[in-house]
Amino acid sequence: MYSICYRSPLSCNSKESNKKMNSVKTEEDIGSIGLVKEQFATICEPPDELILDSGRKLGPITIAYETYGELNEARDNVILLLHPLSMDHHAAGRYAPDDRKPGWWDNFVGPGKAFDTSRFFVICSNCIGGCRGSTGPSSINPATGKPWGATFPVITIRDMVNAQKRLLEKLGIDKLFCVAGGSMGGMQALQWTVSYPDKVVAAIALATTWVHSAQNIALNEVGRQAIVADPNWNQGDYYGGESPRRGLALARMVGHISYLSDKSMHEKFGRKLQDRDEISFDLLTDFQVESYLQYQGLSFTQRFDANSYLYISKALDYFDLSRGHNSLASALRDVQARFLVLSFSSDWLYPPYQSREVVSAQKRGGKQVSYCEIQSDYGHDAFLLEGEQETPLIRDFLRHVREETHA
Amino acid sequence: MYSICYRSPLSCNSKESNKKMNSVKTEEDIGSIGLVKEQFATICEPPDELILDSGRKLGPITIAYETYGELNEARDNVILLLHPLSMDHHAAGRYAPDDRKPGWWDNFVGPGKAFDTSRFFVICSNCIGGCRGSTGPSSINPATGKPWGATFPVITIRDMVNAQKRLLEKLGIDKLFCVAGGSMGGMQALQWTVSYPDKVVAAIALATTWVHSAQNIALNEVGRQAIVADPNWNQGDYYGGESPRRGLALARMVGHISYLSDKSMHEKFGRKLQDRDEISFDLLTDFQVESYLQYQGLSFTQRFDANSYLYISKALDYFDLSRGHNSLASALRDVQARFLVLSFSSDWLYPPYQSREVVSAQKRGGKQVSYCEIQSDYGHDAFLLEGEQETPLIRDFLRHVREETHA
Incomplete structure (x- = not known):
């Protein structure tokens, strides 16, 4: 067969x-x-x-x-x-x-x-x-x-x-x-x-x-570095305190981009703006895809542990x-x-x-x-x-x- | 013609x-x-x-x-x-x-x-x-x-x-x-x-x-979020103090991955280990591609300003x-x-x-x-x-x- x-x-x-x-x-x-x-x-x-x-x-x-x-x-x-x-x-x-x-x-x-x-x-x-x-x-x-x-x-x-x-x-x-x-x-x-x-x-x-x-490892490494660069990571000892949620959110954003395709992102978001009709000319979020990624990153931190992300992404890279x-x-x-x-x-x-x-x-x-x-x-x-x-x-x-x- | x-x-x-x-x-x-x-x-x-x-x-x-x-x-x-x-x-x-x-x-x-x-x-x-x-x-x-x-x-x-x-x-x-x-x-x-x-x-x-x-914007947005998440960014007011180099290094790492291809990364790095013969079973760098990206990120911070990265990446996204x-x-x-x-x-x-x-x-x-x-x-x-x-x-x-x- x-x-x-x-x-x-x-x-x-x-x-x-x-x-x-x-x-x-x-x-x-x-x-x-x-x-x-x-x-x-x-x-x-x-x-x-x-x-x-x-x-x-x-x-x-x-x-x-x-x-x-x-x-x-x-x-x-x-x-x-x-x-x-x-x-x-x-x-x-x-x-x-x-x-x-x-x-x-x-x-x-x-x-x-x-x-x-x-x-x-x-x-x-x-x-x-x-x-x-x-x-x-x-x-x-x-x-x-x-x-x-x-x-x-x-x-x-x-x-x-x-x-x-x-x-x-x-x-x-x-x-x-x-x-x-x-x-x-x-x-x-x-x-x-x-x-x-x-x-x-x-x-x-x-x-x-x-x-x-190598590309898989590289993408995971960005996520890991984002987590360990977050001062809240504290060498992994953060339970009971503030967690490295900004680092984990960044890791998730990178991951999320790799889960979508150029075409699916184009069709889903294109260059649509978030809550505005014209580009804002400031450094804040303009595009829907930016808001979406920020939301995905943030919501991930509510259900996932940053250390687990480090360990599991490492398991993947070792595979x-x-x-x-x-x-x-x-x-x-x-x-x-x-x-x-x-x-x-x-x-x-x-x-x-x-x-x-x-x-x-x-x-x-x-x-x-x-x-x-x-x-x-x-x-x-x-x-x-x-x-x-x-x-x-x-x-x-x-x-x-x-x-x-x-x- | x-x-x-x-x-x-x-x-x-x-x-x-x-x-x-x-x-x-x-x-x-x-x-x-x-x-x-x-x-x-x-x-x-x-x-x-x-x-x-x-x-x-x-x-x-x-x-x-x-x-x-x-x-x-x-x-x-x-x-x-x-x-x-x-x-x-x-x-x-x-x-x-x-x-x-x-x-x-x-x-x-x-x-x-x-x-x-x-x-x-x-x-x-x-x-x-x-x-x-x-x-x-x-x-x-x-x-x-x-x-x-x-x-x-x-x-x-x-x-x-x-x-x-x-x-x-x-x-x-x-x-x-x-x-x-x-x-x-x-x-x-x-x-x-x-x-x-x-x-x-x-x-x-x-x-x-x-x-x-949308994918271009998404990749840039990760870089921008990495910079503004760095506590040293301080709303862009960091000149004369510590610069948000960890955030900028992360932005550069993401950028660098997007400049290479899956195949070129495979040929350049594959799964080669850095300074070791066997995987280490710790969370530190094992693979050459990890060291390379970290080096690229760090060296970029010695010649580039994080705020410039924000502004220029935004100019790209507006294009x-x-x-x-x-x-x-x-x-x-x-x-x-x-x-x-x-x-x-x-x-x-x-x-x-x-x-x-x-x-x-x-x-x-x-x-x-x-x-x-x-x-x-x-x-x-x-x-x-x-x-x-x-x-x-x-x-x-x-x-x-x-x-x-x-x-």
């Missing part, structure tokens, strides 16, 4: 599977997962700490996670969703009926959706190093009784995956039918297939890369799936999972060529891989927004793998 | 002109302009101040400039070079024999070079708003006896051009054979042809745009050649200058499509325009680095225009 398309992704599907897809669900069947509850698990308790890539030990570790759908008796219908940098374990549904927004990937997760909760038991866990419930730099270091801050150990994408593996063990789940994620989540999905080749049946990697490029191997192909040699790789034409953060390198390596290794470059003007964010194009591809891929592996 | 090429720019030239080009100069003829001296002129003295686009008046104004070559008797061999944001009037030659580096465009300016000083009288002036000798926010406000700081009037690309016009009047030069520049210099070149249509015979616009895009007109075509209607427009395939700051919009508008207006998209991996910086590809195009263009207008 190897296909490449550069136009409408529907052309990636055979006529037969299109027909199937169209007949599978009516609009009535497709809905929200409804109300959900976040859950917490404690893993890696001493003396069974997690051994990190750095050699340091971390434990006990709290993991925040959510689940959607039902685990079947065979325990073979589990999909693990992996979130991008600025998201968390709240992928779908609402905590309360009047929540303004559902989880970040709600359009993909629910009954009849791409990750169909009427068939699959979907788990989404918050990564370690984060600040949304899992252990990270804002957590209390049990040895000192104070927040870790910048003394928290540096973590990697592989460490995140190893922690997820321990969570699954705790939940009594031995094998994943699928790991799936976009951006940083896609890196984790790829890492899963390499770290635990016999534990993953299928992997879906969206808008991602197998190795952070190189071929680390410890001679090449990507060698790293992928033992992978058993079928791959679905989706890239997006206007994504300049993780451009399509990076996905194609994964696809080519898998193909050369005789592995099963489906690939689509989806035409989209949304830039990197496309993987969150092109549900209409992605859903049939994901749904068909999961069905094919299910049929093949249960034959 | 209208040509487009997407491959080797040499194919833009006819065989005949290639032959001519190759026979024009031997290596011995091509050399440095040698030692140069910066000069200063005072213009716009009250009551004849410069009326700015904002409506405010500015004067007296000091302009720093350099000249290379000799003004001929007819005074019709003048080329005005216009510098990009972070450069200045020192385009060519050295101030002293032991200067570590010559002017920023030395490979383009000198006897036998693209801007051949054995034929042309070349002037390069520092823009107003800058900090390298021309009046800007770090200059003394005559009304207060103190540096202007953030009370300096906001300026535009058109204001810069109007100041240059006044400088030329002072020098007794009525008409320009050519205006030429890259990036911000290219915007000024285009603005010259619109503001003074009967005063410019030819214009060369490299790696530039006719209007700052819209069609302002006050219905369209770009309408703005260009009265232009008499022949155009040479060069874009660079990997320039994502001012992508080739922005240049093509200028070319198309000129073509639709029945104007003379030559265009080449030069294949280069150097990103925006290509216009400074692809001398070998650019020189024959510039030299041929100037020769053709000279022949046509002196026929």
